[in-house]
Amino acid sequence: MEIFLIKALxxxxxxxxxxxVHEFGHxxxxxxxxxxxxxxxxxxxxxxxxxxxxxxxxxxxxGIGWLPLGGYVKISxxxxxxxxxxxxxxxxxxxxxxxxxxxxxxxxxxxxxxxxLLLAFFIYSMVxxxxxxxxxxxxxxxxxxxFSQAARTAGFQDGDILLMADEKELDRFGVRTLLDIAxxxxxxxxxxxxxxxxxxxxxxxxxxxxxKEGFATYRVPTVVYQAMEGSAAEKAGLMAGDSITAVNGMxxxxxxxxxxxLDNSRNSEVTLDYYRDGALQSTTVQVDSAGTLxxxxxxxxxxxxxxxxxxxxxxxxxxGIRMGIQTLKDYxxxxxxxxxxxxxxxxGGFGAIGNLFPAQWNWQAFxxxxxxxxxxxxxxxxLPIPALDGGHVMFLIYEVVTxxxxxxxxxxxxxxxxxxxxxxxxxxxxxxxxxxxxx
Numbered sequence: 119m120e121i122f123l124i125k126a127l128x129x130x131x132x133x134x135x136x137x138x139v140h141e142f143g144h145x146x147x148x149x150x151x152x153x154x155x156x157x158x159x160x161x162x163x164x165x166x167x168x169x170x171x172x173x174x175x176x177x178x179x180x181g182i183g184w185l186p187l188g189g190y191v192k193i194s195x196x197x198x199x200x201x202x203x204x205x206x207x208x209x210x211x212x213x214x215x216x217x218x219x220x221x222x223x224x225x226x227x228x229x230x231x232x233x234x235l236l237l238a239f240f241i242y243s244m245v246x247x248x249x250x251x252x253x254x255x256x257x258x259x260x261x262x263x264x265f266s267q268a269a270r271t272a273g274f275q276d277g278d279i280l281l282m283a284d285e286k287e288l289d290r291f292g293v294r295t296l297l298d299i300a301x302x303x304x305x306x307x308x309x310x311x312x313x314x315x316x317x318x319x320x321x322x323x324x325x326x327x328x329x330k331e332g333f334a335t336y337r338v339p340t341v342v343y344q345a346m347e348g349s350a351a352e353k354a355g356l357m358a359g360d361s362i363t364a365v366n367g368m369x370x371x372x373x374x375x376x377x378x379x380l381d382n383s384r385n386s387e388v389t390l391d392y393y394r395d396g397a398l399q400s401t402t403v404q405v406d407s408a409g410t411l412x413x414x415x416x417x418x419x420x421x422x423x424x425x426x427x428x429x430x431x432x433x434x435x436x437x438g439i440r441m442g443i444q445t446l447k448d449y450x451x452x453x454x455x456x457x458x459x460x461x462x463x464x465x466g467g468f469g470a471i472g473n474l475f476p477a478q479w480n481w482q483a484f485x486x487x488x489x490x491x492x493x494x495x496x497x498x499x500x501l502p503i504p505a506l507d508g509g510h511v512m513f514l515i516y517e518v519v520t521x522x523x524x525x526x527x528x529x530x531x532x533x534x535x536x537x538x539x540x541x542x543x544x545x546x547x548x549x550x551x552x553x554x555x556x557x
Contacts, residue, residue, distance in 0.1 A: 121477045124475075124477060124478065124479055125472045125473065125475045125476075125477065126472060128472075128475040128476075128479070128484055128487075129471060129472040129475060130186065131484075132475075132484065132487060132488040132491060133186075133188075133491070134160055135237075135488060136234065136237070136488065136491055136492050136495050137160055137161075137188055137189035138160055138189070139233050139234060139237045139492075140189075140230040140231075140233060140234050140495060140499070141158060141159075141160075141189050141190060141191045141230065142158075142233060143229035143230040143231075143232060143233030143234070144191045144193070144226060144227070144229050144230045145158055145178075145191050146229070147225050147226045147229040148191070148193050148215070148226050151218055151222045151225075151226065152213060153193060153194065153195075153213060153214065153215050153218060153222075153226065154177050154193070154194040154195075154213040154214065155177065155178045155191050155192065155193055155194070156177065156178065156179065156192040156193070156194055157178065157179050157180075157181070157190070157191060157192035158178055158179070158180050158181075158191050159180070159181050159182065159183050159189050159190055159191075159192075160181075160182050160183070160189045161182055161183035161184065161185055161186045161187070161188070161189055162183040162184075162185040162187055162188065162189070162190065163181060163182075163183035163184065163185075164183070164184075164185055165184075166184065167181045167182060167183050167184065168181075168182045168183065168184050169181055169182040170182075187544070193215045193226070194211070194213060194214045194215060195210060195211065195213075195214025195215040195216040195217060196214075196215035196216065197526065197529045197530055197533050220514055220517050220518050221518075223514055224511060224514045224515075224518070227507050227510045227511050227514065228500070228507065228511060230499060230507055231496045231499050231500045231507055232496075234492045234493070234495050234496035234499070235442065235446075235492070235493070235496045237489070237492045238442045238445070238489045238490075238492040238493045238496070239435075239438050239439045239442040240438070241438075241485050241486075241488060241489035241492070242437075242438035242439075242441040242442050242445075242486075242489050243434040243435045243437065243438025243439070244434065244438070244485070245438075245482060245485050245486055245489070246429045246434045246437050246438055246441070247429055247430070247431055247434035248482075249482045250426050250427060250428045250429065251426065251427040251428075251429070251437070252424055252425070252426045252427075253290045253424065253425060254290065254291070254336075254418060254419050254422055254424050254425075255289060255290060255423075255424075255425055256279065256280045256281075256288050256289065256290060256291055256295075257279065257281070258422045258423045258424075258425075259279060259336055259337070259418065259422050260279075260422065261277065261336075261337040261338060261339065261371075261372055262276070262277040262278050262279045262307075262308070262337050263276070263277075263278060263279070263280060263291075263334040263335065263336060263337055264276050264334060264335050264336070264337045264372075264374055265278070265333070265334045266326065266329060266331035266332055266333060266334065267329055267331060268322070268325035268326045268328070268329045268331065268333075269322075269326070269333050269334055271325065272316070272318060272319065272322050272325070273316040273317070273318075274307070274316065274334070275309060276337060277309065277310075277337060278307035278308065278309050278314075279307060279308035279309075280295070280299075280305070280307055280334075281306045281307055281308055281313065282305065282306040283295075283298040283299050283301075283302035283304075283305050283306075284298075284302045284303060284304055284305075286298055286302075291334075291336070293448045293452065294444065294448050296323075296326075296333050297448060297451050297452070299318065299322070299333075300318070300322050300323040300326075302318050303317065303318060304316065304317055304318065305318055323455060327455060336417075336418035336422075337372050337374070338372060338373050338415075338416070338417070338418050338421050338422075339361060339363075339371060339372055339373065339421065340361065340362040340363075340370065340372070340373045340376045340415055341359065341360070341361045341362075341415060341416040341420075341421060342356050342357065342358055342359065342360040342361075342362070342413050342414075342415065342416070343358060343413070343414040343415055343416045343417075343420065344358055344413065344414045345357070345358075345412065345413045345414075346412040346413060346414070348412075349411065349412025349413065350403050350404045350405070350406065350411050350412050351403060351411040351412045351413040352412065352413075353403075353404075354390070354401045354402065354403035354411075355401055356390075356392070356401070356403075356411075356413055357394070359394065359395075360392045360393070360394050361392055361393045361394075362376060362390055362391070362392045363391050363392060363393060363398075364390070364391035365379045365380065365383070365388050365389070365390060365391075366379075366383075366388050366389050367389070367391075373415055377409070380405050380409045380410065380411065381409040382409075383405045383409070384405055384406070384407055384408070384409045385405065385406070385407055386404075386405055387402055387403070387404050387405070388402070388403060388405055389401070389402050390402075390403055442489070442493060445489075445490060445493045446493050446496075446497060449493060449494060449497060450497065453497075467544065467549075469552075471491070474487055475487055503536050503539065503540070504532035504533055504535055504536030504537075504539075505533055505535075505536030505537045505539070505540055506536065506540070509532065509533075509536055513529065513532075
C-alpha cells in the first residue's frame with residue numbers, strides 16, 4: 119500500500135505540473151493578444167469544483183476540479199471541451215478568440231505544446247547540472263547481456279556484449295539502443311572474446327512486442343549488497359561484498375543462474391560457495407518457500423565501472439536541449455508501433471504511467487520522468503485530432519491556406535467526435551491496465 123501511495127503521489131504531482139504549464143502557455147498567449155480567458159482549471163470541474171477563486175477586477179476564474187484527467191483554460195469565443203454553444207450563437211466580440219487573426223489564434227493553440235517542450239528542456243538541463251550524466255557504458259558490462267526469447271531467436275546469445283548497430287557504436291543501454299538494433303541490418307557483438315556480426319531480420323520489434331519480455335537486461339555476477347535482518351542469509355553469515363559462485367557444487371556465474379538453482383531448491387538446505395576478500399569459502403543456508411535467501415544483490419551500476427559527465431550551469435542548457443530533442447525523436451520513432459496489433463495490446467493508462475515512477479521517492483528519477491512525460495504530452499497534443507491542440511491547428515492551417523473559416527457547426531461535430539475518440543482511447547488504455555492487473 120505504501121508503494122502504491124508513493125507512486126500515485128508522484129504521478130499526480132508530475133501530471134499537475136505538466137497540466138499547469140501546458141495550460142499556462144495557452145493562457146499567457148491568449149492574454150498577450152487580449153483574448154478573454156474565463157477559466158483556468160487544474161483537473162476538470164464537471165458539476166462542481168474542489169476550489170475556485172476569482173480575483174477582483176479579473177476576468178478569469180482559477181480553480182481545481184474533482185476529475186483528475188488533465189485541466190483546461192476556457193477561452194472566450196472558442197469551440198473547445200466546454201461546448202459552450204450559447205456563447206458561440208452570439209455575435210463575435212472583439213475580445214473573443216474567433217475575432218482574432220488566424221496567426222494569433224494559431225500561436226495560442228501551439229503555445230501549450232511549446233511550453234511543455236520548454237519545460238522538458240529546462241528540467242533535463244537542471245537534472246544534468248544537479249546530478250550530472252552518469253551512465254554505464256555497454257563496453258564495460260564484461261559479463262554481457264541476458265536476452266529475451268525473441269532476442270535469442272534473432273541470434274543473440276546470453277553473454278553477448280553489444281558493440282555496434284550497422285556503423286553506429288552502441289554506447290549505453292536504453293530505448294535508443296533498441297531502436298538502433300531493430301532498424302539495423304547488422305549488429306556487432308563481442309562473444310567469447312571475438313567480434314561476431316549478426317544479421318537482423320525484419321520483425322524483431324514485432325516479436326518483442328508480442329512476447330512482452332523486453333529485449334535484454336544486464337548480466338551480473340551475484341555479489342551481496344546487504345543481508346536482510348533475521349534472514350537465512352544473515353544467519354549463514356553472508357556479508358556485503360561476498361561473491362556467490364556455486365550452489366551444491368553447481369556453478370552459478372551470474373545472478374540469473376543462482377536464482378534458477380534456488381528456485382528448484384525451495385524449502386531445502388543448500389551449500390553456497392563464495393569469495394570473500396579473494397578467499398573461497400563455503401556455508402550452508404536454508405532456501406525459503408519463495409526460492410530466496412533473503413539478501414539484496416548488487417546492481418550492474420554497483421558492479422561495473424560507470425562514467426560521469428558533469429556540466430556547469432550554462433553548459434547544462436544545450437546538453438538538456440539535446441537530451442529533450444533526442445527523447446522526442448525516440449518517442450516519435452516508437453509511436454509507429456502503436457498502430458500494430460502488438461503495439462496496441464501494450465498500451466497502458468494511468469496505472470502503467472504510475473508504475474514508471476520508482477517505489478521510493480527519488481527527486482532525480484521524479485524530474486527525469488516528469489521531463490519525459492512533458493515530451494509525450496507535447497507530442498500527443500500536437501497530433502491532428504479534433505479536441506486536441508493539433509486538431510485546432512489543423513483547422514487553422516486550413517483557414518490560412520484557403521482564406522476561409524471552417525463552418526462552426528462542422529467544428530462542433532468535429533470536437534464531439536474527437537472527444538469521443540479520446541475518451542474511447544482513455545477507457546481502452548486503462549482497461550488494459552486492469553486486465554494486466556487481474557490476469
